[in-house]
Amino acid sequence: METENNNKELSIINKKILAEGQQLPLVKLKDGSSVQTGTIATMLYNIKLYNAGERGNVELELEASIPTLIKVGLFDLFSIDEWIAGDNPGRRFVGRKAKKFIDGI
Numbered sequence: 001m002e003t004e005n006n007n008k009e010l011s012i013i014n015k016k017i018l019a020e021g022q023q024l025p026l027v028k029l030k031d032g033s034s035v036q037t038g039t040i041a042t043m044l045y046n047i048k049l050y051n052a053g054e055r056g057n058v059e060l061e062l063e064a065s066i067p068t069l070i071k072v073g074l075f076d077l078f079s080i081d082e083w084i085a086g087d088n089p090g091r092r093f094v095g096r097k098a099k100k101f102i103d104g105i
Helices: 002-015 039-051 057-072 080-084 091-105
Strands: 026-028 034-036
Touching: 002 034, 002 039, 002 057, 034 057, 039 057, 039 091, 057 091, 080 091
Parallel strands: none
Antiparallel strands: 026 034
């Protein structure tokens, strides 16, 4: 599910929340796969931007985070249906994209 290219893309995306010159590490999980740290924090930041009306790159960046969010168990903590429910447009967008991604696996 997680690919080297996705980790590289997320590394670039996740820099938007960092101070100049900072870098987030890639970490290896017990199952041997690697994930880019900072993805959840950047996703929360992008949801805020989405809710403020930004689209385009913000949508692409939110979509790019989906495999990592699944891998680290975010949708086990809060189900995809919980993400889709409610009145938060950004959270709903992430939930719908996650559902589409999982249905396509």
